[in-house]
Amino acid sequence: MSSPETELRRLARSLLEKKAVDLVIGYEKSEAGVRPCFISEPNEAERLVWNPDCRLSLVRYLRGFKEKRVGIIVKGCDGRAIVELIKENQLDRRSTFIIAVECNGVYKPVKYGSSKLGRQIAEYCEKCEVRISPIRDHLIKSDVKALERPSPKNDGEPLDWLSLFRKCLRCMACVRSCPFCYCTECSIEGFKPALVHKLVDPVELFTFHLTRALHMAGRCVECGACESSCPVEIPLTRLYHELNEWFREKYGYVPGVNLEQAPPPLVFKEGEKP
Amino acid sequence: MKMFSIREENLKVFLRELSLKHVLIAPFKRDGYFEFDVLRNPDDFNVNYTNTRLSPKRFFMPQRQLVFKHYPRKGFTEELKENSSVVLFGIRPCDASALSVLDNVLLNPPHKDALYENRRKNAIVVSLSCTKPMTECFCNVFETGPIRGTGEDLTFTHTSKGFVVEARTQKGIAVIGEFGELFREADGEMLNEYNKLIREVLDEMGSRLKVDKTRLIGIEKEAGEEFFQLNAQRCIECSLCSFACPLCYCFETEDYWEKDSYVRFRGWDTCISPLFTKMASGLDPRVTKADRLCHRFCHKLSRIPLTFNAYGCVGCGRCVSLCPAGIDIREVLRKWG
Ligand code: SF4
Ligand code: SF4
Numbered sequence A: 001m002s003s004p005e006t007e008l009r010r011l012a013r014s015l016l017e018k019k020a021v022d023l024v025i026g027y028e029k030s031e032a033g034v035r036p037c038f039i040s041e042p043n044e045a046e047r048l049v050w051n052p053d054c055r056l057s058l059v060r061y062l063r064g065f066k067e068k069r070v071g072i073i074v075k076g077c078d079g080r081a082i083v084e085l086i087k088e089n090q091l092d093r094r095s096t097f098i099i100a101v102e103c104n105g106v107y108k109p110v111k112y113g114s115s116k117l118g119r120q121i122a123e124y125c126e127k128c129e130v131r132i133s134p135i136r137d138h139l140i141k142s143d144v145k146a147l148e149r150p151s152p153k154n155d156g157e158p159l160d161w162l163s164l165f166r167k168c169l170r171c172m173a174c175v176r177s178c179p180f181c182y183c184t185e186c187s188i189e190g191f192k193p194a195l196v197h198k199l200v201d202p203v204e205l206f207t208f209h210l211t212r213a214l215h216m217a218g219r220c221v222e223c224g225a226c227e228s229s230c231p232v233e234i235p236l237t238r239l240y241h242e243l244n245e246w247f248r249e250k251y252g253y254v255p256g257v258n259l260e261q262a263p264p265p266l267v268f269k270e271g272e273k274p
Numbered sequence B: 001m002k003m004f005s006i007r008e009e010n011l012k013v014f015l016r017e018l019s020l021k022h023v024l025i026a027p028f029k030r031d032g033y034f035e036f037d038v039l040r041n042p043d044d045f046n047v048n049y050t051n052t053r054l055s056p057k058r059f060f061m062p063q064r065q066l067v068f069k070h071y072p073r074k075g076f077t078e079e080l081k082e083n084s085s086v087v088l089f090g091i092r093p094c095d096a097s098a099l100s101v102l103d104n105v106l107l108n109p110p111h112k113d114a115l116y117e118n119r120r121k122n123a124i125v126v127s128l129s130c131t132k133p134m135t136e137c138f139c140n141v142f143e144t145g146p147i148r149g150t151g152e153d154l155t156f157t158h159t160s161k162g163f164v165v166e167a168r169t170q171k172g173i174a175v176i177g178e179f180g181e182l183f184r185e186a187d188g189e190m191l192n193e194y195n196k197l198i199r200e201v202l203d204e205m206g207s208r209l210k211v212d213k214t215r216l217i218g219i220e221k222e223a224g225e226e227f228f229q230l231n232a233q234r235c236i237e238c239s240l241c242s243f244a245c246p247l248c249y250c251f252e253t254e255d256y257w258e259k260d261s262y263v264r265f266r267g268w269d270t271c272i273s274p275l276f277t278k279m280a281s282g283l284d285p286r287v288t289k290a291d292r293l294c295h296r297f298c299h300k301l302s303r304i305p306l307t308f309n310a311y312g313c314v315g316c317g318r319c320v321s322l323c324p325a326g327i328d329i330r331e332v333l334r335k336w337g
């Protein structure tokens, strides 16, 4: 059996050769690690890589190619995001070729000036039960065995969110890397009206994060793109996970697993109370 | 300037005495990375830190800063003067050099920045040389490290026989004078080791990335080039690269009403943000992501050098490491340097 990477390259090449897609969004090696790449020539398919550093969800890039037929490489969580986006009417299923790669978890990024040594599987991957995209046109099985997952921890001590949010720079990396932050003007950045003051102030930071958290409840697929992009390592997915749990108890809804089940906020039921 | 030395065990004594007279800020390990904060106990200082995740820029240009308050009923406007004297200890040479770039931009008449000047002139900056540069570092390109930077008052370099201390400014000499009993003149043996160290570290860094920085001016002519379009595809337009950068200095202001006065704040902004050049009329002279990305690099590598006689990058490597999309200024340097 060939490695997932070889299979991936072969598939991307043939999709581009047959002109089944206009481009393939995947990952390539860069000097500092792995980064997104956009491939439109069959010969360039050799650049594609697949490894546990392919952490940034590529789904957020789909909104930039609405007029094109796009092949996209997805992990389990990324596929769930696609399911949810289709339900939110943000994605045309027919013009998207979904290449699902079996995912065994990704590593936490080791960032500038980190004092940590060695590689660690991301916390949100420890909780993941999906691993393979529920929606796909092609499945690539993995040949490596699952990364060592410590048994899912309970979340231990509640976090001090107030002091965590105080570290936030409002760089918007969390917002911009999220598949679901597709608003053309983010309510948190907008001028008319300004929901929060643009310049960072501790109270405004709290408003920012609560607004975002509420917009994520029952939608977030816990792909961790936000968290892994965050320069100050705020464990955002932990917060959204808790909201998702609450959402599941209240509405019996888990985002991204079932294309047929409508998201509760999009369904109007007569006599329903808020 | 003059070379001194201080014994290994006297560093803590020096830090303790400094902290009694000034607000002492130094790097700390916190949640798995290093960050600057007030150092209360010198034992918390660890010489073997890499560099801080975020740059020390915020001590001179806070992310949010009050400019003035205006009380309409009392009818006067109060301009804010901050007067804290801080010592930044253990800032890396690249970050210290970033301050000298900011000085060129912000302290030259006729556009002096009073708020920056106020903080800058009250600060003593002590750098600690890098003997083990990180893989992201490329200060050698801009001659802003790894042993000596350009914006510090004192440079400390760790050798096997204690620290070589170079006084770089009058302020630095004054500090040495203040704690005279702790410092001695550096002896020849120590200086030999010091010079050897400079050569070794520079050689090592040069083997990773070596470019002619003066050629970068030409990048300006390449606007709209394919390189930027390709990279723009992956840029997610956060503001992280600029916010992490030790010398991105663009700001915006915000006015609002607070209790009994109008207040004006100013804070970080960045040219990479799609809102940066958008005008009230809806017009936007820098429409595409590629335009903005190109602007960021042209400004740093061509326009700042032409206007302010300094480079807009000191090679700290923060943007390289933190960019979620893997956009890497070193590629720009290799291509046009
Ligand atoms: S990525 Fe982190 S620092 Fe940036 S806005 Fe989001 S939470 Fe704040
Ligand atoms: S909020 Fe974060 S974890 Fe959730 S879908 Fe968006 S990027 Fe992924």
Ligand code: SF4
Residues within 6 Å of the ligand: B234, B235, B236, B237, B238, B239, B240, B241, B242, B272, B322, B323, B324, B325, B326, B327
């Ligand atoms: S950090 Fe990277 S993705 Fe974010 S704006 Fe800068 S170049 Fe673009």
Ligand code: SF4
Residues within 6 Å of the ligand: B241, B244, B245, B246, B247, B248, B300, B312, B313, B314, B315, B316, B317, B318, B319, B320, B329
């Ligand atoms: S552009 Fe990047 S490498 Fe250069 S000084 Fe700024 S953050 Fe550091």
Ligand code: SF4
Residues within 6 Å of the ligand: B050, B051, B092, B093, B094, B095, B129, B130, B132, B133, B134, B137, B138, B139, B140, B144, B145, B146, B147, B314, B315, B316, B317
């Ligand atoms: S860029 Fe140079 S001065 Fe800055 S941390 Fe790295 S080696 Fe040290």
